[in-house]
Amino acid sequence: MTALPADVSIVVPTFNEADNIHALLTRIAAAVPAGLRAEVVFADDSTDRTCAVIEEEAACCPLPVVLHHRPEPAGGLGGAVVEGFTRATAPWIVVIDADLQHPPELIGELIARGESTGAELVVASRYAAGGDRGGLAGGYRKLVSSSSTLLTKSLFPRALCGLTDPMSGFFAIRRTAVDRAAAEDEGLQPLGYKILLELAVRCRPHGIAEVPYAFGERHAGASKSTAKEGMRFLRHLITLRTADPRARAVVFGLIGLSGFVPNLALLWLLTVTAPGLSYAPAEIIANQAGLLWNFALIDSFVYRNQRRHHRRSVRLLTFGGVGNADLVARIPLAALLIAGAGMTALPATALSMAIVFTARFLVVDRWLYRRLGGRATAPTVVPTTAPTVVPRVVEPVPDPVPDPLG
Numbered sequence: 042m043t044a045l046p047a048d049v050s051i052v053v054p055t056f057n058e059a060d061n062i063h064a065l066l067t068r069i070a071a072a073v074p075a076g077l078r079a080e081v082v083f084a085d086d087s088t089d090r091t092c093a094v095i096e097e098e099a100a101c102c103p104l105p106v107v108l109h110h111r112p113e114p115a116g117g118l119g120g121a122v123v124e125g126f127t128r129a130t131a132p133w134i135v136v137i138d139a140d141l142q143h144p145p146e147l148i149g150e151l152i153a154r155g156e157s158t159g160a161e162l163v164v165a166s167r168y169a170a171g172g173d174r175g176g177l178a179g180g181y182r183k184l185v186s187s188s189s190t191l192l193t194k195s196l197f198p199r200a201l202c203g204l205t206d207p208m209s210g211f212f213a214i215r216r217t218a219v220d221r222a223a224a225e226d227e228g229l230q231p232l233g234y235k236i237l238l239e240l241a242v243r244c245r246p247h248g249i250a251e252v253p254y255a256f257g258e259r260h261a262g263a264s265k266s267t268a269k270e271g272m273r274f275l276r277h278l279i280t281l282r283t284a285d286p287r288a289r290a291v292v293f294g295l296i297g298l299s300g301f302v303p304n305l306a307l308l309w310l311l312t313v314t315a316p317g318l319s320y321a322p323a324e325i326i327a328n329q330a331g332l333l334w335n336f337a338l339i340d341s342f343v344y345r346n347q348r349r350h351h352r353r354s355v356r357l358l359t360f361g362g363v364g365n366a367d368l369v370a371r372i373p374l375a376a377l378l379i380a381g382a383g384m385t386a387l388p389a390t391a392l393s394m395a396i397v398f399t400a401r402f403l404v405v406d407r408w409l410y411r412r413l414g415g416r417a418t419a420p421t422v423v424p425t426t427a428p429t430v431v432p433r434v435v436e437p438v439p440d441p442v443p444d445p446l447g
Contacts, residue, residue, distance in 0.1 A: 047080040047105070049073075049152055049213075050129030051137060054084050054121035056114075058139040059091045065139055066102045073104065074149040080105040084125035086114035118210075119236035123229050126219055135213045136236065143211035147254050151213040160248035161218040162241065166206035172253035193238060196278060200242045203249050207238050211254070218244040242281050279342045286406065289343060293402050296338045304331030325368075332364040344410040359409050363401055371397050 051069060058065075066081065073079045081104055083095050092110050099106035107128050111121060122136055133152050137143045147165055155163040166172050168190070193207050201207050222229055222244040229239060240246070279292070308327035311318055336357055371393050378389035 046078070047131040048078045049080075049133040049135055049148070050125075050131040051079055051081045051135045051148065052084065052122055052125035052129055053081060053137055053139050054086070054118050054125065055091050055095075055139045056086045056118070056121075057089045057091060058087065059089050059094045061139050061141060062091065062094045062098050065141060065145070066098050066104075066106070068141070068145040069148070070103050072145040072148050077149060077152065078131075079148075080107060080130065082107040082125045082128050083109065084121040084128075085110045086118075086121055119239060122236045129216070132216050133213055134216060134219065136210065138210050142256055144254060147211070147252060148213075150252050154250050154252055155213055155215065158248060158250045160250040161215040161246035162244070162248070163213045163250045163252060164204060164206060164209050164237065165211035165254045166204075166209060166251040167254065167256045168205040169251045169253040172206070173255040193278065197238075197242055197281070200245065203251075204241060205251060207241060209237055212237055212240075214240060214244070214246065218246045221245075238278075238281065276342055276345060280345055289406060290402055292343055293339065293405070294398065296335050296343070297398070299338070300331035300335040302331075303334045304328055306330070325365075328365065328368060329361070332361050335364070336360045339405070356409060360405065363404050363409075367397050367401055370400075 053065070055062075069079075069081060081102070083106070085092055085095070085108065087110070092108060095106065095108050099108070109124060109128055111124055114120065116123065125136075126134060133155065135148050135151060137145065137148070143165065151163045151165060154160070190206065190208050194201050194204075197207075219229075219240070222240065229243060241249070304327050307330040308323055311323040311326060339360075340353075340356060371390075374396065375386070375389045375393040378384045378392060379386060382389075384392070
């Protein structure tokens with residue numbers, strides 16, 4: 042007999058959480074209100090016995106359980122959540138961690154708040170009135186959490202308006218909002234463990250509500266918050282912020298200005314250590330240091346998701362060619378403005394620099410790192426039946442399995 046469709050899909054990303062699965066499923070099953078049909082979807086990147094434990098526990102769980110082990114943990118925890126979305130069947134999707142720092146007892150309240158307010162996104166917040174972040178271990182993690190929250194809200198004041206905890210990993214979102222983001226040209230591009238930020242910025246949910254909660258102590262296992270994850274988070278912030286061409290142009294210009302530091306440093310070194318070297322060749326050589334600096338930052342941060350179109354060597358040589366053409370074009374253009382338009386030297390130089398910068402940005406942005414063509418595919422609904430475990434996608438797990446936090 043075919044099971045009735047679920048009202049809510051509970052997506053749980055897991056990485057080595059074997060010791061938490063029994064308590065998690067027990068509490069989820071007890072927390073789902075009567076009349077609310079739910080399924081649990083595990084998106085797993087584990088290298089321990091987590092998959093085997095999920096299969097064992099699913100046999101006696103009163104809720105349908107779906108297990109998907111990823112062969113490649115692309116995108117870290119956020120990538121696992123998006124994989125879970127593709128296997129969720131319900132109109133509401135709840136994302137919750139497996140470590141029990143997020144109380145499953147709040148699942149029903151998240152859905153109820155969304156239904157009563159009409160919001161597409163309902164966030165369990167540690168910072169809303171009545172919330173608590175006591176489960177963060179030590180003052181350092183609390184400082185990192187509050188600082189990252191402040192930074193994120195300052196970068197996205199409109200998208201995160203009314204959201205006190207954009208770093209939360211516990212929330213409910215309507216499938217319509219997820220599908221809308223997946224249908225955009227760039228789709229969802231998760232990186233690291235802060236998937237809510239990705240959803241709030243790219244989905245632009247119609248209405249945001251919050252439910253306060255107390256962030257609990259970890260039940261078992263180790264925290265996934267590391268320095269590497271912090272760097273991935275910063276790269277993700279830049280990627281999201283520069284999704285707008287105007288923002289990319291600003292960041293492009295700021296990085297270009299920063300290139301004067303290695304440029305001048307090498308110019309000074311060349312003129313001091315090689316006094317016989319004339320200024321012109323010294324400046325040409327020093328300019329390459331600035332171009333290398335600019336390329337490293339722009340290629341790694343601003344266009345991180347558009348690097349697949351050319352090999353790195355091709356990107357570097359093209360970027361260097363465009364940058365050196367900048368030097369060649371500025372002076373004759375300024376001379377043309379002075380002779381042909383009757384401008385004085387200062388405004389002619391400023392205008393020529395602006396024209397050359399605009400042309401340089403357009404060549405890099407629209408050609409070298411041209412935006413990904415085509416539209417992303419919306420998550421595919423995978424039907425499930427009554428309490429069972431969907432077989433793992435890859436069996437056995439390749440050895441060794443890449444660390445999703447690496």
